Amino acid sequence: VPAGEFFVILGPNAAGKTTTIKVMAGLMKPTSGSVRICGFDIGTSPIEARRRMAYVPDFPFLYDKLTPAEFFRFTGKLFGMKDAAMEAEAERLAKRFNLGEFLAKPIESLSHGTKQRVAIVSALMHSPEVVVFDEPMVGLDPHHSRVLKDILREQADAGVTVFVSTHQLSVAEEMADRIGIMHQGRLVAVGSHEELQAANRDSTLESIFLSLTDDDA
Numbered sequence: 001v002p003a004g005e006f007f008v009i010l011g012p013n014a015a016g017k018t019t020t021i022k023v024m025a026g027l028m029k030p031t032s033g034s035v036r037i038c039g040f041d042i043g044t045s046p047i048e049a050r051r052r053m054a055y056v057p058d059f060p061f062l063y064d065k066l067t068p069a070e071f072f073r074f075t076g077k078l079f080g081m082k083d084a085a086m087e088a089e090a091e092r093l094a095k096r097f098n099l100g101e102f103l104a105k106p107i108e109s110l111s112h113g114t115k116q117r118v119a120i121v122s123a124l125m126h127s128p129e130v131v132v133f134d135e136p137m138v139g140l141d142p143h144h145s146r147v148l149k150d151i152l153r154e155q156a157d158a159g160v161t162v163f164v165s166t167h168q169l170s171v172a173e174e175m176a177d178r179i180g181i182m183h184q185g186r187l188v189a190v191g192s193h194e195e196l197q198a199a200n201r202d203s204t205l206e207s208i209f210l211s212l213t214d215d216d217a
Helices: 017-024 046-051 068-078 083-096 112-124 142-157 169-175 193-200 205-213
Strands: 006-010 053-056 130-134 161-166 178-183 186-191
Touching (some): 006 017, 006 142, 017 161, 053 112, 068 083, 112 130, 112 142, 142 161, 161 169, 169 205, 186 205, 193 205
Parallel strands (some): 006 161, 006 178
Antiparallel strands (some): 178 186
16 A cells, blocks of 8 residues: 555455454464565564554553543653654644543543544554554544544545545545455455446445455355
8 A cells, every 4th residue: 555545445344354454553463475564564573663653443442540641641652752742743633633621531431432532643643654543433423533534634645654444335435545345354356436336337335345245146
């Protein structure tokens, strides 16, 4: 996936989307092949690869006893950010996600959607070159889903590689430069929406998706 591309991977449940993303993040070893992040092999150079990546899993882990403000400082330190840059980016992103009133509250007291926003801000604040998000809209209300879409589009337009998994076809239709469709652990189709339409003689992404992932077809 080249720099500046917004790539969305679609697939039914158990298609292999989360497994693929865990391999990309270095949390699982591939059975074959390798994953490179900005030229660094995630298996042999994990620190260099992860330093350039923003990763949010489908169920993010946060330190519940910390406040969001404390967690942002903790994350920034992990990535070697200077204090001024850390505070500026955390403040900028927290403002976009309307987290101001929650910054001093323990994370354990926050709703699922608010925790998701905290995870997203902490992942993006170090200005990554590659963004890898697994089902990032889950738990977000429509307003904050829109905010996230806008931020990810801005990231891609600025040259960041954006790799997102989702089961929401509308997200792929609206946001993706290219779409990958997974089924039973295999990438069964990849291309822009227009390329997928031309290859499958179907007018909608939904019909293309269903035809490629139908076990009875």
